[in-house]
Each structure stands twice: as C-alpha cells, then as structure tokens.
Amino acid sequence: MRARSGPTIADVAAASGVGVGTVSRVINNAEHVRAGTRLKVLAAIEQLGYRPSHLAAALSRGRPRTVAIVIPHLTRPSAVERLAGALSVLDKHGYDTVVCNVGSPAQRDHHLAALTARHRAAGVIIVSLPLSRHQVAEFRAAAIPLVAVDVSLPGLPHTIIDDVAGGELATRHLMSLGHRRIGFVGDKFPSKKAPALGFRSSDRRLAGYQRALTAAGLPSDAHLVRLGPHGPATAEALAAQLLGLPVPPSAIFAASDTQAMGVLSAAERSGIAIPGQLSVVGFDDIQAAELLGLSTVRQPLEDSGVMGAERLCAIMRGDEIRPLRQLLPLRIVHRRSSATVGHRPVTGATEQAGQQTPTIAELGGMPCD
Amino acid sequence: MRARSGPTIADVAAASGVGVGTVSRVINNAEHVRAGTRLKVLAAIEQLGYRPSHLAAALSRGRPRTVAIVIPHLTRPSAVERLAGALSVLDKHGYDTVVCNVGSPAQRDHHLAALTARHRAAGVIIVSLPLSRHQVAEFRAAAIPLVAVDVSLPGLPHTIIDDVAGGELATRHLMSLGHRRIGFVGDKFPSKKAPALGFRSSDRRLAGYQRALTAAGLPSDAHLVRLGPHGPATAEALAAQLLGLPVPPSAIFAASDTQAMGVLSAAERSGIAIPGQLSVVGFDDIQAAELLGLSTVRQPLEDSGVMGAERLCAIMRGDEIRPLRQLLPLRIVHRRSSATVGHRPVTGATEQAGQQTPTIAELGGMPCD
DNA sequence: GTGAAAGCGCTAACAC
DNA sequence: GTGTTAGCGCTTTCAC
Numbered sequence: 001m002r003a004r005s006g007p008t009i010a011d012v013a014a015a016s017g018v019g020v021g022t023v024s025r026v027i028n029n030a031e032h033v034r035a036g037t038r039l040k041v042l043a044a045i046e047q048l049g050y051r052p053s054h055l056a057a058a059l060s061r062g063r064p065r066t067v068a069i070v071i072p073h074l075t076r077p078s079a080v081e082r083l084a085g086a087l088s089v090l091d092k093h094g095y096d097t098v099v100c101n102v103g104s105p106a107q108r109d110h111h112l113a114a115l116t117a118r119h120r121a122a123g124v125i126i127v128s129l130p131l132s133r134h135q136v137a138e139f140r141a142a143a144i145p146l147v148a149v150d151v152s153l154p155g156l157p158h159t160i161i162d163d164v165a166g167g168e169l170a171t172r173h174l175m176s177l178g179h180r181r182i183g184f185v186g187d188k189f190p191s192k193k194a195p196a197l198g199f200r201s202s203d204r205r206l207a208g209y210q211r212a213l214t215a216a217g218l219p220s221d222a223h224l225v226r227l228g229p230h231g232p233a234t235a236e237a238l239a240a241q242l243l244g245l246p247v248p249p250s251a252i253f254a255a256s257d258t259q260a261m262g263v264l265s266a267a268e269r270s271g272i273a274i275p276g277q278l279s280v281v282g283f284d285d286i287q288a289a290e291l292l293g294l295s296t297v298r299q300p301l302e303d304s305g306v307m308g309a310e311r312l313c314a315i316m317r318g319d320e321i322r323p324l325r326q327l328l329p330l331r332i333v334h335r336r337s338s339a340t341v342g343h344r345p346v347t348g349a350t351e352q353a354g355q356q357t358p359t360i361a362e363l364g365g366m367p368c369d
Numbered sequence: 370m371r372a373r374s375g376p377t378i379a380d381v382a383a384a385s386g387v388g389v390g391t392v393s394r395v396i397n398n399a400e401h402v403r404a405g406t407r408l409k410v411l412a413a414i415e416q417l418g419y420r421p422s423h424l425a426a427a428l429s430r431g432r433p434r435t436v437a438i439v440i441p442h443l444t445r446p447s448a449v450e451r452l453a454g455a456l457s458v459l460d461k462h463g464y465d466t467v468v469c470n471v472g473s474p475a476q477r478d479h480h481l482a483a484l485t486a487r488h489r490a491a492g493v494i495i496v497s498l499p500l501s502r503h504q505v506a507e508f509r510a511a512a513i514p515l516v517a518v519d520v521s522l523p524g525l526p527h528t529i530i531d532d533v534a535g536g537e538l539a540t541r542h543l544m545s546l547g548h549r550r551i552g553f554v555g556d557k558f559p560s561k562k563a564p565a566l567g568f569r570s571s572d573r574r575l576a577g578y579q580r581a582l583t584a585a586g587l588p589s590d591a592h593l594v595r596l597g598p599h600g601p602a603t604a605e606a607l608a609a610q611l612l613g614l615p616v617p618p619s620a621i622f623a624a625s626d627t628q629a630m631g632v633l634s635a636a637e638r639s640g641i642a643i644p645g646q647l648s649v650v651g652f653d654d655i656q657a658a659e660l661l662g663l664s665t666v667r668q669p670l671e672d673s674g675v676m677g678a679e680r681l682c683a684i685m686r687g688d689e690i691r692p693l694r695q696l697l698p699l700r701i702v703h704r705r706s707s708a709t710v711g712h713r714p715v716t717g718a719t720e721q722a723g724q725q726t727p728t729i730a731e732l733g734g735m736p737c738d
Numbered sequence: 739g740t741g742a743a744a745g746c747g748c749t750a751a752c753a754c
Numbered sequence: 755g756t757g758t759t760a761g762c763g764c765t766t767t768c769a770c
Contacts, residue, residue, distance in 0.1 A: 005431065005487060005511075005512065006487055006511075008746090008747055008748085009747065009748060009749095010747080010748095013757095018756070018757080019756060019757035019758065020747095020748080020749090020757085020758085020759095021749085021750080021751095021756065021757060021758075021759095022755080022756055022757075023748095024748070024749060024750085025755095025756090027748090028749085031755095032755055032756080033755070033756085034755060034756090037755080037756080051485070051486040051487050052486065052487070052747085052748080053428075053486070053487040053488040053746085053747050053748070054486065054487075054488055054489055055424060055427050055428045055433055055487075055488035055746085055747075055748085056428055056488065056746070056747030056748040056749090056762090057747080057748055057749070058424050058748090058762095059422075059424045059425055059428050059746090059747080059748070059749095059762050059763070059764090060747075060748040060749040060750080060761080060762055061748080061749060061750090061762085062374065062749090062762065064424060066465075066467070068465075074449060074452070074453050074456070075446075075449050075450055075453050075656070077444075077446070080443060080444050080449045081444055083443070083468075084443050084444050084470060087443070087468065087470045088470070091469075091470075096435075096437075096467040097467055097468060098435070098465040098466055098467050098468075099452075099456065099466060099467075099468045100460075101453060101456045101457070101460075116420070117420040117421065117422070117423065118374060118375055118420050118421070118422040118423075118424075118763085119422040119423055119424035119425070119762095119763085120423055142374075142375075143374065232656075232660045233660075236660075261657070261660050262660065265660055265661070265662075268662075287444070287601075288630070288657055291601045291602075291605075291630050291631065291634055292634070293634075293637075377762090377763055377764085378763065378764060378765095379763080379764095382741095387740070387741080388740060388741040388742070389741085389742090389763090389764080389765090390740065390741060390742075390743095390765080390766075390767095391739080391740055391741075392764095393764065393765060393766080394739095394740090394765095396764090397765085400739095401739055401740080402739070402740085403739060403740090406739075406740080421763085421764080422762085422763050422764070424762085424763075424764090425746090425762070425763030425764040425765090426763080426764050426765070427746095427764090428746050428747070428748090428762085428763080428764070428765095429745080429746055429763075429764040429765040429766080430746085430764080430765060430766095431746065431765095487747085488746095488747085
C-alpha cells in the first residue's frame with residue numbers, strides 16, 4: 001500500500017527465527033525471554049538496523065509516551081527556567097515533551113482543547129495558567145493526568161509558592177533596612193480589550209506588601225502603588241512616576257525581577273543612585289538578577305518545573321500524589337540594590353566582598369495540604 | 370482487549386449511517402463528499418463527542434504531525450527567542466513540537482539518534498549545533514527533513530547570519546566613535562575535559578573584530594582579547610582583567626549580549642563610567658539589551674526560528690528550498706553603552722531622547738548560495 | 739460519492 | 755519461554 005520505510009518487528013522476528021511477541025518482549029526488556037533468544041534477537045535488530053516505531057507502540061498500548069507542557073510567555077526568563085526544569089526530568093524518564101507556548105486566552109483554549117483529544121498526551125503540565133472548572137473536567141473525562149506549576153488547581157497536584165508571603169518577605173526586608181516609604185510596581189489587571197491569562201501573582205505580592213506595611217503600623221499610601229501591563233518598559237515608566245513624586249519612596253518593591261530591571265533603569269535615567277538614594281527589591285531571582293546585583297525574593301523556578309514533572313511522572317506511573325499542594329520555599333537574596341536608608345556607597349573590592357555574602361531569610365518549604 | 374477510551378471513527382460511521390471511509394474524508398476535509406453527507410457526519414461527531422486520534426492517523430499515514438527542535442542551552446535568552454519563533458509557525462501549521470534541550474554532547478547525540486527512529490518526527494530543526502557527516506546521513510537515510518538555524522549544514526537548508534561581518538560591524542562602530550584600543554571578550558574553545566557543542570560564533574566574531582582592526586591599520590593586541598567559558602560571570606572577570614590593564618581599552622566588544630552584561634557589571638564594580646570611560650558593544654540584541662541601554666549587533670533571533678520552521682514546513686509539504694543558505698541581516702543598534710571617546714554624560718530627559726534614535730547600520734539580508 | 743477491506747507496526751492475551 | 759493472533763484507530767485503495 002505505502003512504501004515501507006524500514007524493517008519492522010516482523011522482519012526482525014523472521015530474521016532471528018522467533019515470533020513477533022518475543023521480539024516485542026526483547027525490545028521492552030520484558031522478562032520471560034531466554035538469554036540466548038534475546039541475544040539472537042538483538043543481533044537481528046542490530047543487523048537489520050531496526051528502529052521501533054513509537055507511533056505503533058503508542059497506538060497499540062493506547063497511550064503515547066508524550067507529555068505536553070502548556071506555558072505562557074515562554075520567552076520570559078521565569079518561564080524558560082521552569083520549562084528547562086521540566087524537560088530535564090521528562091527527558092530522563094523517556095518522555096517526548098511537546099511545548100505549547102501560549103500568549104493569549106484564545107491560544108490557551110486552543111491548546112487545552114487539542115490536548116484532551118485522544119492519544120495526544122500521556123499527561124500534561126500546566127504552568128501559571130488558571131484553568132476553568134470545565135477545562136479541568138475535560139482532562140478528567142479524558143483520563144489525562146494533569147499537574148499544575150505556579151498556579152493552584154483545586155483537586156489536582158500543584159506546585160506553587162506563597163506569593164503573599166513573598167510580598168511580605170520583600171517588604172519586611174526593606175523595612176528592616178529602615179525604609180518607611182516603600183513603593184510598589186506591579187501588574188495591573190488588564191482591560192477587557194486585552195483579556196489576560198489570569199495571572200494573580202502580582203496581586204498577591206501586593207497583598208503581602210500591604211500586609212507587611214500594616215503589620216508594621218505603616219500607612220499604605222495608594223500613591224506609592226503603581227500598576228501597569230507586565231514588562232520592563234512599563235515598569236520603568238511607573239517607577240519614573242514614583243521617583244517624580246513630591247516625596248518619593250526610598251525603596252521600591254517590584255512584583256518581578258523583570259519589572260525591577262525597569263525600576264533600576266528608571267533610577268539610572270533619573271540619576272538616582274542605587275542603593276544610595278533608592279533600594280530596589282525584585283521577585284523571582286532570574287539569572288539576570290545576580291548579574292545586576294538585584295536584591296530579590298528567590299523562588300525555585302527550575303525546581304518548580306522539576307517537581308511538576310516528577311509528580312506527573314509519578315501519576316502516570318500510577319502513584320498517588322499526597323499532599324496535592326506542594327509549597328516551594330522562598331527566601332530573600334540580599335544583593336547590591338538594597339541597603340539601609342541613606343546608605344553611602346562603597347566601591348571596588350569592598351563591595352564585591354559584600355556581595356558575596358547575601359543575607360538570607362528563609363520561608364516556607366514545608367509541604368502542606 | 371483494552372478499555373476503550375472514547376468513540377472511534379467506526380462509531381461515528383455507524384451513528385451517521387455511512388462508512389468509515391466517508392467519515393475519514395470528512396475529518397480531513399477531503400473532497401468527494403456530498404454536502405448533506407458531510408453534515409450528517411459532522412452532526413454525529415458533535416453528538417458523540419468524537420475526537421480523532423493523532424496516533425492512529427499518523428501511523429496509518431506513515432508520518433506523524435510532530436516535529437522536533439533540537440536546541441542547546443534553552444535557558445539562554447537567544448535560544449528561547451529562536452524557539453518561540455519556531456513554535457509560533459509550527460503551531461500555526463498544526464504541528465506538535467517536541468523540544469529537545471541539549472546541554473552536552475552526550476545529550477545531543479542521544480536526542481539526534483532518537484529522532485531518526487521511525488515515526489518519531491516528520492521533520493527536525495536543529496539550532497546552533499554543528500552536526501557530523503554521519504548524523505546528517507542518518508537523517509537522510511531515514512528520509513527525515515532537516516533544517517538548520519544558526520549553524521551551517523552543507524547540503525541542507527540553513528538560516529544563518531554572517532558572524533564575521535557582525536564582528537566587523539561592531540568593531541567598526543566602535544572605531545567610528547574614535548576608539549582605537551578595543552578589547553574583546555568572548556568564548557574560549559573549551560578543553561577536552563568539558564567537550565563543548567562546537568559553537569563557532571564567538572570565534573567568527575573575533576575574526577571579524579580582527580579583520581576590522583587590521584583594515585583600519587590598527588594593531589591587534591593579543592592582550593586585549595580575553596576568552597573564557599560562556600557566561601556573564603566569566604565575562605565579568607575577563608572584563609575586569611581588561612580594565613585592570615596598564616593601558617586599559619576605551620571600548621570592549623563582547624561576543625554576546627550576555628557577556629556584554631558581564632562587562633557592564635565589571636565596569637560598574639570598578640566604578641568605571643559607561644560610556645564615559647568605557648564603551649561596550651554586545652551581540653544579539655536580546656530583550657535585556659534594550660533595557661540596559663546596551664549597544665549591540667542585532668540579529669533577528671525570533672525570525673531565525675520563524676524562517677527555519679517555515680522552511681521545514683515547506684519541505685514537509687514537498688517543496689524544494691532554494692537557495693539552501695539563507696542569510697539574515699545584521700545591524701548595529703546604537704544605545705547608551707557606546708559613545709565617542711571621552712564622552713561627557715548627559716542626564717535626564719536629554720539622554721532619554723537620545724536613546725530613542727539609535728543609529729542603525731545595515732548589513733546582509735540578501736539570500737545567497 | 740460512498741462502502742468495504744487491507745494495511746500501518748506494535749502490544750498483549752492466550753495457547754502451547 | 756515462545757508463537758499466534760486479535761486488536762489499537764485511522765487512511766487509502768479499489769470496486770461499485
């Protein structure tokens with residue numbers, strides 16, 4: 001019917017004088033095969049240059065050795081790190097990983113719908129995206145294991161951090177350095193015109209910021225909170241607003257490192273010294289943070305991918321996941337961008353040394369449910 | 370035998386009172402189906418909640434609708450941008466994309482070998498990785514379309530840039546600003562202990578740098594060339610060496626933006642003003658470059674992924690690709706990090722305005738073969 | 739136009 | 755232990 005593209009299991013069977021069943025067993029390292037037989041088969045495989053067909057195996061088995069990872073804004077540093085973490089373990093377990101990058105709700109829904117089709121994926125990792133009850137139900141109906149990373153999915157395994165606590169951590173760090181007037185730069189809930197993917201991290205971090213302020217008896221000045229679409233350019237503009245205030249903040253907490261970079265940039269533009277005149281704290285600890293000497297709340301990005309993937313593998317293996325909620329630890333990494341109010345800069349080797357010993361405050365890490 | 374997981378084409382056929390062949394035609398939008406019949410079938414599909422099985426279709430067709438992209442160091446900004454570009458077009462064409470991140474030669478060989486197995490991928494995009502003649506032959510033997518991005522693959526379609534010309538571009542830019550003592554920070558050919566993936570970009574950019582220097586009648590001082598393992602930390606150290614020289618360079622060209630960031634960082638540590646005392650030019654124009662005001666040689670990263678993917682799709686569609694070599698354009702983006710020798714800084718709005726009008730020098734863009 | 743039937747290459751029962 | 759066989763769900767001739 002079609003041109004055959006290579007030797008099949010039948011050819012191997014014929015060549016080695018055994019049945020296809022035996023060849024299959026050898027391929028899959030199943031037991032109940034005599035050593036001699038195995039060798040014969042292996043020789044035939046080698047000689048014929050036989051390569052098993054994933055497709056046929058998967059169809060026959062009823063389930064592909066493929067998992068999908070649905071991840072928004074792939075090019076953001078935090079997303080890639082998560083992806084890389086997941087890929088490394090999926091790889092190790094022999095899964096093919098198809099990556100679905102989503103940049104809009106439409107794209108998200110498209111991918112999600114496609115993934116519940118038959119034989120599409122043996123499991124799915126969903127990153128940062130809140131799913132509707134209906135979407136979750138589709139996966140359940142299709143019996144496709146689903147785990148979430150960086151987003152809470154009730155009833156399903158999810159690996160997350162406590163964003164509120166993170167916001168508190170950052171704010172308390174700043175307050176411990178003597179800052180009393182602390183600005184916040186974060187994401188704004190977008191308009192209907194640009195419907196978003198439902199990220200809540202920034203909001204939660206803001207909540208933590210406010211909580212910490214309140215707990216310390218500090219007023220939370222609405223003027224000090226600036227929100228806008230995610231991205232360094234916006235963050236830069238927002239920070240510029242903050243710095244232009246009659247009484248500007250002495251510190252700014254940005255909801256992400258990317259945004260913190262915008263803040264740094266704004267300060268540089270305005271000739272404001274970091275950390276002399278302004279302390280900045282970010283969130284995530286992406287790779288650029290270290291390079292820029294950015295103080296930040298570190299979350300284990302790569303690990304989140306690793307954990308999510310490992311849990312998915314466990315489920316696909318048939319294991320039960322308990323507890324469903326896995327909380328990853330957060331900690332402050334104190335670098336050059338934050339210092340005590342009115343800090344006088346030190347240059348050269350001294351500062352370098354200082355940077356080598358970041359102050360660290362731990363939090364979380366305890367799984368709970 | 371196995372628990373059936375949902376309605377099949379046969380169920381749809383039965384429900385709509387037609388044969389499976391007809392259903393198949395409907396699913397694939399094939400012709401020769403009466404409109405009425407089509408509607409009936411569509412109704413049955415809807416009613417049964419039928420989802421076609423990719424696996425079965427692929428097996429039957431002899432070729433999956435899956436392509437693989439093999440890409441080293443996924444977490445590097447340049448790699449992600451390429452990946453994102455490729456994903457967007459593959460997605461649009463309805464392909465699943467499995468991503469193979471490679472961090473070592475062993476991993477590379479592992480993935481490459483796996484991909485030549487039967488029914489594994491309908492096509493492969495290989496990014497930045499030089500392939501051995503043998504590896505290429507394997508793909509050819511397996512009749513798996515292969516295209517390269519950011520690496521030249523003789524006899525196969527490849528989308529690349531002219532790294533030598535890029536190196537020249539950067540160097541000439543610096544020279545045009547009056548710089549005569551220009552340092553270079555790039556990748557060193559790693560030792561056997563840490564066998565690398567064979568990237569040659571840094572070397573070629575260095576060659577361009579030397580060529581430009583020579584063409585301008587400037588001596589190329591070996592002390593001004595510093596090489597080390599890729600990464601900002603190393604670059605920072607190398608730049609520090611350069612800055613510590615008895616007669617330090619007035620400008621540094623880094624083989625990548627990531628390394629340029631290390632250079633910037635080193636300058637900041639040493640209290641050296643950018644661009645007052647030191648001009649810096651990078652390569653790639655990753656997203657962070659704009660934010661940092663880093664002058665750089667821009668290469669179309671995302672586009673390279675787009676182009677590679679489009680060419681792969683074309684081949685899978687049966688088209689011929691001519692010419693094989695596709696050269697993407699390069700251009701200098703002049704930002705704050707480079708200026709004339711002895712430049713006096715301007716602050717505030719003035720500088721902001723200046724940054725809005727980067728000088729641009731074009732090069733390449735013409736396909737050739 | 740449409741139906742029937744033969745694969746695609748493999749896994750998994752089941753018999754021996 | 756090993757061979758045989760019946761699917762897995764679809765595409766694609768080939769008759770009608």
